[in-house]
Amino acid sequence: MPQYRRTRSPGGSFFFTVVAEQRQRLLTQERVRLALRQAIQAVRRQRPFRIEGWVLLPDHLHAIWTLPAGDADYATLWRLIKRGVTHRLGGACHNPAVMTERRRTKRQGSLWQHRYWEHWLRDDDDVRRHLDYLHFNPVKHGLAASAVDWPWSSFHRYVADGVYPADWGVAEVEQ
Secondary structure, eight states: OOOOOOOOTOOEEEEEEEEGGGGOTTTTSHHHHHHHHHHHHHHHHHHEEEEEEEEOOOOOEEEEEEOTOOOOOOOHHHHHHHHHHHHHTTTTOOGGGOOHHHHHHTTOOOEEEEEEEEEEEEEEHHHHHHHHHHHHHHHHHSSOOOOOOOOSEEEEEHTTTSSSSSSSSBOOOOO
């Protein structure tokens, strides 16, 4: 098994991709969204971090976080959030079709993939490119005609703050 090396940058900003197990399309369901929101709020009360950007799609999410000075432990934050969502949902999202022997042995749920992808954001330009990427993601996947049409995104906050115009991120229609 490969050894994954996580970037450690205390106080850094990071881009994440977190995926539902076997790409189940349930993350935008109301009960899952509520459980995710509650889990994040609970973790942030104990271990504060700033959410710079966010988009929730049916089978995955992207987020940009900035950790406090001296903190580089986003792995624990994600573990606590994923566990919190699973516990809040109880059996509501248990899917026997995706349960492996390993998951059964460890008494794990069937909602989240074990791993996630992270990228340390090195400068403001890197942050901007990743914000553009996550805000355009619903359009890229054909879920919305424009970024403003997708309800589960930080895009709306950035429009209100004047960072993006409301008509940014419109799908180009082929002629």
